[in-house]
Amino acid sequence: MTTSPKITEVKLIERLRRSADWQRRHDVGASNGYVTADDLDHAANALADREALEQENAELRLAICGGEDAPGHNATIPHAQILATLAENYAGSRAWAEAEKARADRLAEALIKIERWFGEFPDTGKTWPNGSPVSYGASWGSNGERDFMRVVARQALAAFDTSRPDDAEGGDA
Structure with missing residues (x-):
């Protein structure tokens, strides 16, 4: 069974957060170059931002391509083809x-x-x-x-x- 990258990243951030809390309680880590709580907050925020961008990307692909017959198909379409589809849609709308x-x-x-x-x-x-x-x-x-x-x-x-x-x-x- 494979786990999704999103679940793995969330678990990793939580594990690092617990480790950073332990380091802070025992006064170790900051001077040794270990991960700090600020680093973990930044990583968690970056993960949330990426999830929001992935959702927006999926919604845009669906709107530009006009839906999908097979779930996940739009995610496999290359970016250049998405842009070409958008240009075709625009040209057709303009001509009409x-x-x-x-x-x-x-x-x-x-x-x-x-x-x-x-x-x-x-x-x-x-x-x-x-x-x-x-x-x-x-x-x-x-x-x-x-x-x-x-x-x-x-x-x-x-x-x-x-x-x-x-x-x-x-x-x-």
Whole structure:
């Protein structure tokens, strides 16, 4: 049966602490270079710090790697691979955010165009007898203007693909 390093270290520190207490009671040790109580306190604090750091390391590995199927697997992954995984996750998130912003910008552009309404219609290419251009509304009527704005809205919505890169169907980002 093997004992974990943590248990062995704790037992060792306690044994050294008892030895230091004995040395102090019998006035030996400090001048002979033996372990002092301060040394033991430092070792115990270092052990506690290391345990806290190991726990933090395990939690970070689990968060970066997205969980683990086999207990202890993440502890076997080399540090360089963890950093590469983190970089991949960041790049994927950034690309997704940029794609979402581009889609939101297209929708906002269409909404602004619809909200303005006047002055947003294309040139009809027709002129009145006096040479001034015929407006879209005059050429196609209010129903024509409405239909044009519906097309603007439809095109914006068609460009707004609701699938996400992480969907099971594998939608575009």
